[in-house]
Amino acid sequence: MEESSITFKATANGLILIMKEEEDFETVFEQISKKLSAAGKFFKGASLDVKYRGKVLSEEEERLILELMEKKTGAKVKSLQLDTTEPEQVETEHTNSMSSTYKVKNFFFKGINEGITKFYRGTVRSGQLISFDGNVVIIGDVNPGGEIEATGNVIVMGSLRGIVHAGADGNKEAIVAALNLQPTQLRIADIITRSPDEEETRSELIPELAYVKDDIVYIERFLPQYK
C-alpha cells in the first residue's frame, strides 16, 4: 500500500496538517479526503484553527482544502494558514544544555519562582551533602557539618546550622529561608558569608530569609515581628 503523504497533528486549539513537499496537490487532496472520512464525526461541532507545513499552497488550493475539511468533518474551520513557528527543539539537545549549566556562566537555573524542587525529609547530619539542580526543601534540621547545595532556592523547615549554598550555578536571585537561620556558612551564587565568631545562642525560633542585593547578603525576618 502506498505510504501516506499527509499527517494530522493536534495542537491546543486546532490541527496541524503536515504534507510531503514533493507530492502534487491532487494526491494530497485525495488523501486528506480519505483521512477525514476515516475520522468520521469526531470533529463535528468543533471550531478549528488549521495550520499546514511542508508544502506551500496557493490561495486557491487553501480554499479547496478548507471547504473539503468543513464538508467532511462538520467542524467550523476558522482559518487555514502556513505554520511559520519554529519546530520545537529536539529533546536531547535540551537536556544537554541543562547539564552543562556549571560551565556556561550566563545560563543558570531559572526556576526560582517556580521550578523543579527536591524535598528531603529528615535531619541532614554532619558529612551529608544534599546537592540538587533545582530548589531544595528540607523538612527537618541541617546540623553543623551538613551541607546543602542547590542551583535554586533552599528552604529549611527547621534549624539550619550547617553550610548552605543557594544559586550554586551563579544565580543571585536565589534565596535561603529557615525557621531558625544560624548557618555555619551561607553562600548565594559566588557570595560567601559566615556566622559571627561570638556565638549567640537563642532559645526561640526566628524564621529568617537571606537574599542578595548589590552583592551583599541581607538577612531579615519573613514573618511580622510579634511580641
Add this chain to the structure above:
Amino acid sequence: MSEVIVITSGKGGVGKTTTTANIGTGLALMGKKVVLVDTDIGLRNLDVVLGLENRIVYDLVDVVEGFCRVKQALIKDKRYDGLFLLPAAQTREKTAVNPKQMIRLCNELREEFDYIIIDCPAGIEQGFKNAIAGADKAIVITTPEVSAVRDADRIIGLLESSELRNPKLVINRVRMDMVKRGDMMSIDDIIDILAIDLIGVVPDDEKIIVSTNRGEPAVTDNKSLAGQAYRNITRRVLGEQVPIMDLQSEEGFVFKLKKLFGIKSS
C-alpha cells in the same frame, strides 16, 4: 629547615586533635610559621577545636584534586599570625586522597612553613597511611588505659616499618590521684611497655573540654595545668631540654591554693 610531624594514636578519643591544636598554637606563639593539616576526611574536627569551621571554603581534597591552589584552601587563624589550617573534607571519604598526593602536598607546604603538623585519623587504614606518608617525625598519643597503650604499641610498630623511627610519646589525661591509689597505669609502666622517648605528660584537666568547646586551645591559658604541659611539649619539639612536670608533688593543699589564685606552676 622545615619539619613535618604527624600526631597519631591508633585508638580514637585519646586527644590527637587536641594535641595537634595545642602544639600548633604553641609553636605559633613562639613565633614559628605553622600549618595544621587535618587528614581525618569525613570526620573532621580540627577546624572546630580551633574555632575556624565557619571559614572553610576549600579543603584538602579540593587541593589534591587540583580544584584549587594550596593557598586558597589555607585558613589563617583568627588569633595568631603564624598559624594556618588546611581543613579536611567532610562530605568525602579517606580514599579521596592517596599517600603519593600527601607527600607532594607536604613538600609544597615545606616551602612556606617551619612546621607542618598532621592530625591523623584513628585507625590504621588508608587515613593513617595518608597521614604518615609525608612525615619526618611522629608523636604518638596514649592515655593510661590498657587499650590505648595496646593500640599505641601497634602504631609504633607500623611507624617503624614505614621508616618513621624514634617516635615520641605523649601520655594524655593522667590522673595522679588515681595512679597513687594504684587504679591507673603509671608513667613508668607505660614507658616500660612502649620503650620510646617521652616528650610530655598531660594531666587530666576540665579546662581542656571548656577550651575545646570554645575553640581556644588550652596552651594559651596560663592558669591551665594542661596548658602548661602543652607549652612544655612545644619547647621540647623545638629542641629545648625541659624537665617533665612533676605532677605528684603538686597534689595537695598548696597546689590547690595556687590553682585557686591562678599562680603559674612551673
